[in-house]
Amino acid sequence: MIKLFLDTNILLSSLIADRKAHISCLSILLQNNYQLVTNEYVLKEVRKVLEGIYSYDQEDINRFIEFIRAKMEIVKTPSKEEIKKINSNDKSDRPIISSAQKHRCILITDDMPTRNNAGKYVLALESVEAIDLFNIRLAKEPFK
Amino acid sequence: MENASVTARLTGKEIKKIDSLVAAGLYTTRSDFMRHAALHLLREEAPEIPELFLRLQEQADKKQITKEKILKDIRTVRQGLYRETFGDD
Numbered sequence: 001m002i003k004l005f006l007d008t009n010i011l012l013s014s015l016i017a018d019r020k021a022h023i024s025c026l027s028i029l030l031q032n033n034y035q036l037v038t039n040e041y042v043l044k045e046v047r048k049v050l051e052g053i054y055s056y057d058q059e060d061i062n063r064f065i066e067f068i069r070a071k072m073e074i075v076k077t078p079s080k081e082e083i084k085k086i087n088s089n090d091k092s093d094r095p096i097i098s099s100a101q102k103h104r105c106i107l108i109t110d111d112m113p114t115r116n117n118a119g120k121y122v123l124a125l126e127s128v129e130a131i132d133l134f135n136i137r138l139a140k141e142p143f144k
Numbered sequence: 145m146e147n148a149s150v151t152a153r154l155t156g157k158e159i160k161k162i163d164s165l166v167a168a169g170l171y172t173t174r175s176d177f178m179r180h181a182a183l184h185l186l187r188e189e190a191p192e193i194p195e196l197f198l199r200l201q202e203q204a205d206k207k208q209i210t211k212e213k214i215l216k217d218i219r220t221v222r223q224g225l226y227r228e229t230f231g232d233d
Contacts, residue, residue, distance in 0.1 A: 008218050008222070009211075009214055009215055009218055012214050012218070013211065013214070014197065014200075014201075015200050015201055015203075015204040015209060015214075016201065016204055016209065016210070016211060016214075041225070041229070044225055045218060045221050045222060045225055048221045048224075048225060049214070049217055049218060049221050052221070053217050053220075053221070054203075054204075054207055054209060054217075056200070056203065060196060060199065060200060063192070063196050064196065064200065067190075067193060067196070077229065080230050080231075083230065090219075090223070091226060092219075092222040092223045092225070092226035093222070094226075095226070095229070095230075110211065110215065111215050111218070111219070
């Protein structure tokens, strides 16, 4: 089964209601055709961005993360030894690339530097590429 | 609320599988199968999830959060989290 490792930006893209231009986390989560993976490091980032930068309600953040935990396989943050094997221009991408490689996943990210850095180790795709390649159907606009 | 029909496009392979379940007598019609499938998924999904996502999206709109902003903010957070988790190596 194809395993997709979703980077933080893919998970947070579901906050944006206009889903025409990018993959919707909800769309792919609800289709069940692929095994979706992320790691604890990504979930920490999700929490820090929603809490520290966008000041979302704590209870909503908890529910959002619970939803992700229920729908995806969450792997451990790689160890310092594991991440040292990854050579990346921005070393803060190493925990993402390392987990995607260790768990034999295709990395889905819309962050171009991360994608370029990951290319040496895993197949890394932008969301639009993944939509085309895997024929992922986008969620419709929400009902108003 | 009144009953309503919905149309779903499935692949030939999926239709074939549904037809074999109907032929085996597990469901009376294709429609019956689809209704059971929908009910099964509706039971699985927590009822508050759609409201949660709509609420988060509404707030994102008010806060003018864009995809570009998300990418930039994640980069800042990621660099801090890396130092916090793995030190300055």
